Amino acid sequence: MDVYGVWQNRPAGSYRVTFKNHYEAGSAISTTYTGEEDDYKVSALPGDEYVKRDHYIRKGADWYYTPEKEGNAGSETKFDTGTVVEQDIIVYAKWTGETYTVTFKSRTGQAQPQTTTYNYPDNDPAKLLASQIPPAPSDKSPHYIYDTGWYIQGGEEFTENTVITGNITVTPKWAGNTYTVTFEGGGGTPSKTSAQVTYSNNDTREETTMSLVDDIAAASRAGCTFDGWRTTDDKTFDKDTTVTTDITITAQWTFTGYKLTFDGDDATTEAEPAEIVVGAGGDPAGAKAQLPTPNRKRTTVCLPGVTPNRVEPAGSRLPQLPP
Numbered sequence: 001m002d003v004y005g006v007w008q009n010r011p012a013g014s015y016r017v018t019f020k021n022h023y024e025a026g027s028a029i030s031t032t033y034t035g036e037e038d039d040y041k042v043s044a045l046p047g048d049e050y051v052k053r054d055h056y057i058r059k060g061a062d063w064y065y066t067p068e069k070e071g072n073a074g075s076e077t078k079f080d081t082g083t084v085v086e087q088d089i090i091v092y093a094k095w096t097g098e099t100y101t102v103t104f105k106s107r108t109g110q111a112q113p114q115t116t117t118y119n120y121p122d123n124d125p126a127k128l129l130a131s132q133i134p135p136a137p138s139d140k141s142p143h144y145i146y147d148t149g150w151y152i153q154g155g156e157e158f159t160e161n162t163v164i165t166g167n168i169t170v171t172p173k174w175a176g177n178t179y180t181v182t183f184e185g186g187g188g189t190p191s192k193t194s195a196q197v198t199y200s201n202n203d204t205r206e207e208t209t210m211s212l213v214d215d216i217a218a219a220s221r222a223g224c225t226f227d228g229w230r231t232t233d234d235k236t237f238d239k240d241t242t243v244t245t246d247i248t249i250t251a252q253w254t255f256t257g258y259k260l261t262f263d264g265d266d267a268t269t270e271a272e273p274a275e276i277v278v279g280a281g282g283d284p285a286g287a288k289a290q291l292p293t294p295n296r297k298r299t300t301v302c303l304p305g306v307t308p309n310r311v312e313p314a315g316s317r318l319p320q321l322p323p
Contacts, residue, residue, distance in 0.1 A: 045081065229250065
């Protein structure tokens, strides 16, 4: 006879065979009846596509039954198409609960992973005992401030009441410390006065160092080339330097000299060239230059009505002559 997934009218003198995923839980996969004309046997069993149970693994392909009048899942008997049915029975698959691992992970180390199993046949959801949950880290990790407890990704707190439906990793809740880097110009002008560095708050908390990366300042100073930054203990500081506390860094310079250009305003100079660089390679505060002496030609004009010996610069406009 065929196995059906719907209820049928019960033929006289027959027995009901109900197939279920599990004896204690779930609705029927199918129900059929068998009687004398079938030799009180079933001709087929439900296909594997109908036998499913979340968080459990089926123990083989066999089916089992327990007479309803006993009401005791402990007296299991194997059932197949050759089994003679003598009363109404429930036929069910056997299962073992999935085993899931909960990993407690902190930035400074990893606690011993705990495992839990769905209980068969009680169908209890998997949970850890309170004694299986290790204490969360206290505020002892450098550069991070910890909260109490463990948390699932997304922010939900993990406790002994959390139902576990797969392998998961839980972490403490924390916030990365923020440090300030202050830029001193050292006689020049930095492009910014300070920048802040906040330690990473990613879910794995693997980050152990933080740097300014692209947020480091530049600096400028007349007559100088910028040579980077140094710390108060005379160490080089750049975008890859680890920042572990508030820190002040100072710009470093190489003095390249001031360029002076001389304009005699129609005069000539007694020194060549007309441009010089002052103090190259030295201290900008003490830069001095030997200035050229300008020499400008003058013209004496004696005209009627004009005071003699008046000196007019070359190229000056002459006065209007009298008629």
